[in-house]
Amino acid sequence: MITVAIAEDHQALIDGIISYLEYEEDITIVGHANDGEALLKIVRHKQPKVVICDIRMPKMDGIVATRHIKKEFPHINVLTFTMYDQDKAVEQMLAAGATGYILKNSPLKVVLEAIHTLADNKTYYDAKLNIDQISKNSSKSILSRREKEILALIAQRKTSQEIADLLFISKSTIDTHRKNMIQKLNLKGANELLGYAIEQKYAF
Numbered sequence: 001m002i003t004v005a006i007a008e009d010h011q012a013l014i015d016g017i018i019s020y021l022e023y024e025e026d027i028t029i030v031g032h033a034n035d036g037e038a039l040l041k042i043v044r045h046k047q048p049k050v051v052i053c054d055i056r057m058p059k060m061d062g063i064v065a066t067r068h069i070k071k072e073f074p075h076i077n078v079l080t081f082t083m084y085d086q087d088k089a090v091e092q093m094l095a096a097g098a099t100g101y102i103l104k105n106s107p108l109k110v111v112l113e114a115i116h117t118l119a120d121n122k123t124y125y126d127a128k129l130n131i132d133q134i135s136k137n138s139s140k141s142i143l144s145r146r147e148k149e150i151l152a153l154i155a156q157r158k159t160s161q162e163i164a165d166l167l168f169i170s171k172s173t174i175d176t177h178r179k180n181m182i183q184k185l186n187l188k189g190a191n192e193l194l195g196y197a198i199e200q201k202y203a204f
């Protein structure tokens with residue numbers, strides 16, 4: 001049995017997915033949530049096989065939620081389900097640990113196919129995404145994967161200590177990454193780094 005949890009801030013979309021999947025004999029919806037914090041509670045209690053997760057949600061976005069899920073439950077597979085097809089959005093979710101990424105304008109049969117694929121511990125990407133090019137661009141980026149994670153949290157105006165707590169590393173390591181990013185990006189200090197981070201957030 002494939003157990004599934006869904007996180008999406010539009011309840012009507014959740015209801016639509018549940019209605020479509022309810023007749024699938026090998027799939028059971030074990031919980032759904034409208035924000036990232038509520039999703040984490042469901043995951044910790046039910047430990048589903050697959051999590052369907054939007055990016056933009058209240059209280060905790062999908063990137064941070066995915067990072068927590070993969071840290072605590074590496075065996076759980078996260079399927080990104082979003083309207084955003086920008087490369088940076090894809091990069092950030094994959095960096096957080098998602099192994100699938102589909103767009104909300106996809107037919108529901110694609111959602112079903114993605115669930116089965118992730119349940120087999122394989123990756124699944126929307127056909128509209130040029131995932132090879134995205135991965136290539138990501139590997140050429142001036143910033144490392146960890147620095148991109150930190151930059152996304154800086155954009156949320158998190159302090160170094162808050163970022164350290166979220167990523168389970170020391171505050172001094174975060175401060176070092178901040179300094180390195182300022183140097184790599186040729187910025188003049190923390191304020192310019194914050195401004196850059198906000199401009200780049202999700203690339204939306």
